[in-house]
Amino acid sequence: MSIGRNDLRKLGRHPQALTLVELLVVIAVVALLVALLQPALSLARAKGREVTCLNNLRQLQICAKLYSAENGDYLLPNRNVYTYTGTFEQTPGFSNNMTWCAGLAPFDTTTENIEHGLLFQYNRSTDIYRCPSDRSWVRTPEGELLSIRRTRSYNLSQAINGLPYSPETGAPPGFAKESEINDPTPAQLLFFVGVHEEGIFDAHFGIPPKGWPGADDPRWWDLPADRHSQGACFSFADGHVERWKWKRPKTWVEPVQRVRGDGEIEDFLRVQRAVKPLR
Numbered sequence: 001m002s003i004g005r006n007d008l009r010k011l012g013r014h015p016q017a018l019t020l021v022e023l024l025v026v027i028a029v030v031a032l033l034v035a036l037l038q039p040a041l042s043l044a045r046a047k048g049r050e051v052t053c054l055n056n057l058r059q060l061q062i063c064a065k066l067y068s069a070e071n072g073d074y075l076l077p078n079r080n081v082y083t084y085t086g087t088f089e090q091t092p093g094f095s096n097n098m099t100w101c102a103g104l105a106p107f108d109t110t111t112e113n114i115e116h117g118l119l120f121q122y123n124r125s126t127d128i129y130r131c132p133s134d135r136s137w138v139r140t141p142e143g144e145l146l147s148i149r150r151t152r153s154y155n156l157s158q159a160i161n162g163l164p165y166s167p168e169t170g171a172p173p174g175f176a177k178e179s180e181i182n183d184p185t186p187a188q189l190l191f192f193v194g195v196h197e198e199g200i201f202d203a204h205f206g207i208p209p210k211g212w213p214g215a216d217d218p219r220w221w222d223l224p225a226d227r228h229s230q231g232a233c234f235s236f237a238d239g240h241v242e243r244w245k246w247k248r249p250k251t252w253v254e255p256v257q258r259v260r261g262d263g264e265i266e267d268f269l270r271v272q273r274a275v276k277p278l279r
Contacts (some may be wrong), residue, residue, distance in 0.1 A: 049132040050228045050243060053153075056128040057192050057235040060154065063122035064100075064191065073177045075161040076100040076118060081204040084114035101129070105152045106139050114151060121164060127156060133227040136197035149258035154203035155196070155222060157190040159276040160237075162204065172209050173276050177239070183276065186238035190274040194232045202265040207272055218259040218268055226250035234274075244270070 001099040001229040019168065064076050080099040083089055103113025111126040112213060120126075131153035138148040159174045175181050181189055206221035224246075231245045247263030257267045 008029045053131045054241045055232045061235040063119040103202045115173045158206045189237040192235040196223040199223040
């Protein structure tokens with residue numbers, strides 16, 4: 001049996017509304033629940049961006065494998081390199097014409113350089129070249145920020161088919177073919193690298209190899225990214241991808257900056273070991 005509003009009136013009973021105090025209590029409880037859930041939601045969003053970044057690198061790695069399969073086992077050319085001597089200048093012996101990706105990340109206002117690169121034919125999405133956590137803007141060479149997001153967040157390790165090493169060129173050693181990769185092994189050799197947005201420039205990730213002159217004063221030639229909860233994402237020559245957690249946050253100070261203590265030397269050596277050493 002149901003009792004209607006008229007029946008309640010007849011019985012002298014009326015439905016009760018929330019009092020002001022009760023309403024305030026409900027609002028406070030809802031606000032508390034939102035505050036408790038907010039960190040979890042932020043963490044979930046950050047994790048989603050990390051997964052997307054890893055998937056981007058996986059897609060780039062697949063493209064690199066396809067390139068090698070179609071080009072007699074040769075690895076991607078990695079010839080877009082600039083040297084910092086107060087200003088950035090094209091490194092002698094390198095070229096923008098034979099490279100996986102040309103251009104300079106801070107200044108590229110379009111995806112044209114990506115589309116002219118040797119990977120683009122294997123996956124025609126330019127989105128896979130950019131980490132979703134990279135919130136940096138394009139700027140002019142004079143330093144003026146533009147309201148355009150960067151188009152690239154990743155570089156290719158110097159170990160991957162850079163300028164052939166010789167005492168005359170002074171270039172770090174690297175591998176020309178997939179079949180040559182043996183030290184480090186393909187599962188240990190860095191391929192694509194997430195680079196710090198303040199320090200990314202050309203498409204080449206460099207680090208002084210083991211045994212390089214100046215080992216007593218280690219420096220980051222290129223600083224890895226620190227966008228994923230004090231970590232960075234990488235792909236490896238065997239095709240897998242990883243996120244590395246850093247011992248110390250990566251803060252960009254200047255080009256070719258010194259490695260600081262308190263754990264950063266461990267991060268530096270970890271990256272260095274994942275690049276072909278001098279022997």
